[in-house]
Amino acid sequence: MVGQRIRYYRKVKGLTLEELSQGICSVSYLSKIEKAGAKSSDEVIIQLCERLGISPEEADNKEILDMLNEWNMMMVNRKMDEATKFHSEIQRKINSVIDPEVLSLYDLFLLRFYLMNEQINESEELIEKLKKFQDDFNNKLKFYFNFFMCLYYNFKKEYKKSLASLHEAKAIYKEVGLNELEKAVFYYLMALTYSYLSRISPVNNYANKALIIFDKEYSYSRSADCHILLAISNRRISNYDAAEYHLNQALKYSESFNDTFLCGVCYNNLGYVASCKKEHEKAINYYKKSLAFKIDQPDINKLGTKFLLTKEYIEINKIEEAKNLLDEEINGILNSPKNEFYYHFLILKYKLQNKFTKKFEQLLKEAIPFFEKQHIWDYVAMYSELLADYYYELSQYKSSSKYYRIANNARKNIY
Template structure:
């Protein structure tokens, strides 16, 4: 790393402004030229700047520390969360004491990935502002990690198009560089996931198949199962029902071998949705109930989704008694309306539909439910609930209003089909 780059890097690391560092030594404009490698300072000036920053003029490379950092990052990719957490403080202390600026840059980037692993998005965003200030000194490998981690941040923030674009930038570096196969697989899997969120079915199948081949070759069974689930979703979206079912069942075999109940919960949920699409409600209900049981240790949002799907299936087959029992269960799982507002709206709507649809129901859908999902750009639920409101108006001979909401349901349904 050039001396100007090193000075800027350590200044930013220490949260110092150019004014802070230059004060009493040199002018701010001269420091700016040094940091941008536009002026070669005298040894005296370099010594003064290095002394104020508490660093040495000569960069001291520590290959062993860099290897430790890369091993730590690999543990993040493998989702070894306990070991990652255990090593964090130790590596943080080592890098703080290190004179190796290259290792420090790697630590900054891997710490960014660490915050994303822990879903600490605010901390990740703060750290990335620092990384952005030194982006021009990043090597190809460091830029690869930078783009990949920005992509993950975008993905976790539900900005899927931005995530895809940043993952593609990382891919362009990967294709002209040498990385381990597990790294290539992880990027392909990330591209597959993001393509799925964007409903880019062909791209999802392409990237997920590439990732699956590597995971299978390296006996990474859990990731192989997750790839099969992702492929199943894509095949289902492209109406290749048999292929979708085959992928889910292959994933289930792996989950049985691993005794991974969370994975089985995810698989049964997707099988339930697959059968629901085919109007096989009994099969769908069986798998949704299995998913609910296996998801015992899963996040509450996963269990609430299971419950909602069961409510919907029982509503479809007009078994309102069982449907309402699941509505009550869902409402019990909600700690507060604000906590999972979306689910409170779903459960209240189906409670009306399976008991009594009246003016209160009309107002609820018209003023709260449909506007909520319009704001979320959730075309599916806007379409579903607009159609329910249209039917209500039709039953009450309010044909003009019924026509308006049938039109809204159809127009939003087209958005789904044209994604």
């Protein structure tokens, strides 16, 4: 253990083997000490520790480990107010800890804390620190590092990297000794990531695994999350009855806990299903209910629902309502960095104005690769088909055929 601590603090202080060993022992001897491959003298250990400013004595870490595990479970249960208060207590204790394994575990749970609070700058600084010690992690630390990197990559919308991290974690998760609730959260994260990639079968597999555990543990808000993922998967394969069943289950749990965020998500998705069924008035009512629940949420959380609501108004020829809703959002969107809503609302603007010009064509040509990169195949298919129709009307049949083919290939990615 002392060798591990020496290696950890040498890296923390940015010292090479040569710099730390100078005047104390040979480089090869220090390397063996760090790898626990040499029987080291007490005198050498004391000198190395003095140079690093640490104690050579081992400490009892049971109390701080218990606190870290309790803190982690607060976050697993999404009790972030409690986790924030408890973090202050942990900070007072962690300063006296010298064990690198415990310190790395603290940093990993701190990464989870930052990510759940959307403190991305702090998360990225901590990730860079953790990467320095990644090669020395035991299986438990490796699991949590890859697990939380998935959370980070999902936030950055880098879903293939997220999935790669999850597979690294999955390879060792059985060796970590997770409790049932942590297993369920891991299964849910697998399902969520596959959902971002429109992979129906693995979503259903992992969401159902997670749902069984959450129901058993009476974690019904988490059960609602699983029902929403299952609803989205069923909607993508046009199984609308099953989608509505899962959304109504999620809504029942959300309403019972007065969870306005999840209620907003449920009504948004119910609107989407109704739209797919060509029940446009019903879809509009659901979208309005969703916005009512989102009234105190950040504007970014409302844009998706407003986009879908605008589309429904166009479908039933309520052009004035569609224009009013579009006008509310368009200036803010045009003055923001290009994101999915930039393309959604601008395309709607051209459709409303019935201006199918070269600028409209160029916009679609920008939008399609944007959504391809995001793996949002629904919109790749939708906008490719729209561009194909545009070319068809201009008798540009070769270009039309190309984009119909892209639309069909996009739909094949939803499986």
